[in-house]
Amino acid sequence: MHTPATLVRGGTSKCWLFNQVDVPAGRGDLEKLLVSAYGATDPVELDGVGGATPTTSKAAVVGAAPQPGVDVDYLFAQVGIGTGSVEWTSNCGNCATGVALYVVAKGMVAITGDRTRVVMRNTNTGAVLEGVVDTTGGVVHHFGHQTVPGTRAGGVAVGLTFRDPAGGTTGSLLPTGQAAQDLPVAAAEPVRVSMVDAGAPVVLIDALGAGRTGAESLERMGADVPWLRTVRHAAAPLMGLLLEPGEEPGDAVPKVGLVGPPVPYTTTLGEQIAAADYDVSVRMLSMNTPHPAIGLTSAVAVAAAGLVEDSVVCRTAGGPTDEWLRLGTPAGIVAVRCTDLRDGLPRRVTVQRAARLLADARIYVPETGRIHAPATGRTQAA
Secondary structure, three states, rough: EEEEEEEEEEEEEEEEEEHHHEEEEOOHHHHHHHHHHHHHOOOOOOOOOOOOOOOOOOOEEEEOOOOOOOEEEEEEEEEEEOOEEEOOOOOOHHHHHHHHHHHHHHOOOOOOOEEEEEEEEEEEOOEEOOOOOOOEEHHHOOOOEEEEEOEEEEEEEEEEEOOOOEEOOOOOOOOOOOOOHHHHHEEEEEEEEEEEEOOEEEEEOOHHHHHOOOOOHHHHHHHHHHHHHHHHHHHHHHHHOOOOOOOOOOOOOOOOEEEEEOOOOEOOOOEEEEEHHHOOOEEEEEOEEEEOOOOOHHHHHHHHHHHOOOOHHHHOOOOOOOOOEEEEEEEEEEEEEEEEEEEOOEEEEEEEEEEEEEEEEEEEEOHHHHHOOOOOOOOOOO
């Protein structure tokens, strides 16, 4: 069997996008299809279209949204690498950037002059996002010059805004009610953390207090993965993220990382960054791998935490941050903008990104991934 799909680059991720009319509606059958198509039982995903890294083994299913004021819904899938499974509990801002360009290019949203706004709902989390796509001249562009930290390749400019991101998963920006606290960690010293829910549930570690800098190399972060996982797993129940009593925490949420003061460093592309160029250092995990830059949902959480007095981010930055917060990541500086503050919470958090459609394809799925035929009769442009 084969399934139509489009490969996009959104920011620093690659994501296969599927029209919902071309794939099964049931989560179980969809997972079988993705595992087989990606070769996800193989740790190098050789016999499939997966990219064998957390930032390149992603998928999203896109369809028309029934909710008024929303253009499209998308279901995000973090396809496991060597696990034969799919993680469904999170969102991906980089893939959302690609979704925005995709739906404009495929005619699912009409072009409106030089800028076209796409309102998207992530059905995993309920988050609503806006993508403002560059359609200069009233046309879709397949190439562009907008760049983002982590790649020198240009793409079509997309401004990505998270609407009302605070408390999307747990119901509160601070799920434990505290801006910062000492977190007991199994077989390790307690660590000072801020547990924040904005964009995604995130546990942010005071790097200096934990004997780190927050500006660690990817190799050093890799060595700290077991410790960071214990921090994540200790934080999960306190944030209300375990569904059943005794259930083991997963490795998708809460996202976990280090926050430290700015220091001079060299990016993964060899660029020199001065301490004065940014506000806080951030190093995050993507699943169980050091993120080469920062996930956008994590960036939103860090920026929101910067607004909270006494949080790890606020104290590291020297006080509550203003509209812009500049994050020093392994790939370079990512600037995040919080606007429309109400009761200390940002109603809108924006990051400038870039996207590019890479290929329209038919993915041939082995017999082990065969499932019932997808629905026929399209309800939207593919």
